Every structure is written in C-alpha cells, then in structure tokens.
Amino acid sequence: MTLQAKNRLKDDIAAYFHGVAASYPIVLGYLPVALAFGLAAEEAGLSNLGATFTSITVFAGASQFALLGLLEGGTQIAVTVLICLALNVRHIVYGPSLSTRLAPGRQKILPFAAFGLTDEVFSLSMSRIAHIPASRQLVWLLGLETAAYLTWVGFTWAGSFGGKLILSMLPFLETAFSFSIPALFLALLVVMMDRESLIPMLAACLASGLFLYLQLKNLSIIAAAIAGPATWLLLRRQA
C-alpha cells in the first residue's frame, strides 16, 4: 500500500468515526422507539427472530409499526406491502435534497449510504454534511448510519427479548427519551433555517398541518415537500 493510499484510509477511518460520534442525538431518539417496536412485535406474535429480521432489513420505523398492525389484522400480503411502501414514499425526496449538499464522486459508497437514509439520518446529515470535507462526506454519512442502524437493530432485539423488564426497571427512559425525536427535528430546523427558507417552511407547516387535521398523516409529509419549494419558486418569480 502506498503512503498516499495509507493516508487516505486513515482519513476515511477518522471521518467514519466522526460520523459515529455525531450520531448521538439519533441514538438517543432510537433507543425507546426500537425497544417499543421489539416489545410490540413480540406482542403481535412475530418471534424475536422475526422482529430483529424486520429491523435488519427494513430499517424504517413508521412502516415497521404499520406492518405489525397489518400482520396482526390478517391483511392480505399485497395490501400490507403497498400500505407500508406508501408510508415510505416520502423517502423519495431525501436523496435529491441531500445531494444538494454532497460533493460529486465516491459513487461506489452510494448504494450503502442509501440503505440507512431514515428520517432522522437525513435530517441530521442535511445540517452537518456541508461542514465535512468533500471527499469524506459519504464515509462520514456511513458512520452516522452505522451507529443509528446498530442502535435500531440492537434495541429491537432487546425489546422483543426483554422489553417489558427493561421498561419496568427504568420507567423514566420511555418518557424522557420520547421527547428526543421532536427535539432532534426542532434543533435541526433551528440550525438549518435561513431568511430565504423561513416563509416556504411556514407554508410547508401549514400544508402539513392541514393534511394532519384531515387525518391524512402520510400525505402531509409529501404536501410539505411540495408546498415549501412551490412557495419559494413563487416568491422568487415575484422578486
């Protein structure tokens, strides 16, 4: 191995662990949710292996919870798959949004980085990735995703194995950490927002709130993803 290759590997390893360290707000948020999923999966009759397998392969909280309800209710497989995928349609906008902050190159890492692009990983990386050196961005993202993924899978297993026991021993855990997900999204908004994005963001909140009020929870994310940029384009045209 040449000295240049050695240095590159060293920098990649440092960036990877920098990503792992940056993941702590996500880890705090995933801990109680993954425990709850494991517990719910066990109660829904999915075995310990089944619950862990779901978290290993799907890695998407909302659709995993929906899957449990649908399997328990005896819904047809095709309908179950379609509903769960409809819940994940919002992930379509994550890649293009994140790409705006990613430097080109290192295409080989993209298929791996795409697997871990959950709501929380996407949000945190949107606020931080621009500060990472261009050639290390995807490696940093992999580090961030690895820690989030291991927490998700590990605590799903723990939840399905002994969730009731853990939550009865540490009852404050569920309540205190249940706040970490809204806290994470708000903190990211505060860090990312600028003057130009304020009005589009308020329009997005309005659209999302309207769909939530109409009980169309999943569509509300898509509505926000359309309303925000549409408002920005309108304002830009008028200026």
Added chain:
Amino acid sequence: MTKESLIAISAIALGTYLLRYLPLRASHRTLHASTNRAVVLNRAFEIAGISVIAALFLHSLSLPEGEAPSIAAVRLTVSLAAVGAASHAWKNPGVGVLLGILCFALFPLIL
C-alpha cells in the same frame, strides 16, 4: 414467523431500499451540473428538505402522558424552547437535544 410474513417483510425492505437509493443515485449525477436550471433545482430540493423536516417535527409532537393537559403543554413548550435556544446559541443540534431531554426529564421534579 410465517412464510407470508417473511415475504411481506422482504418486499417492504426491497421497496424501501429502492425508494431511498434510486432518487439519490439519479440526483447525485444530475444536480452537480452548473447550469442555471440545476442551481434552481438544487435550491428547490434544499428547501424541500427543510420543509420535510418541519413536517416531521409536526408529526412527532405529542403531549406527554400521565399529566394534566395544561401542565403537559407547559412541559413540552418549555422543553422545546430550551432546545431552540440551545441549538441557536451553540449552532449544534446535539447540544440542543441533550439540554431539551434534560429539561423534559427534570420538569416534573420542579413542578
């Protein structure tokens, strides 16, 4: 785990992965062109990202259970204010989250 469950989980896993990977791959190639159209598209997707985070924030909000709604609302508001102030002051979302969780956990001890 039944055979049906295994098929459903595998199909959802594959579909979710493709929903994440294909747009990322396509945009990673096209958004870096330096044309005016690409610049506008780039910013529009950036705004879309912020909008989605705002919607996810709205989704995730719920009053803590086991308390009177008014006290639960105060607890939530105070904790969110702590998150906002700390994130703004330190320009670091992690510090905001940690302070917010601390505030949320300690609130019942104060009131």
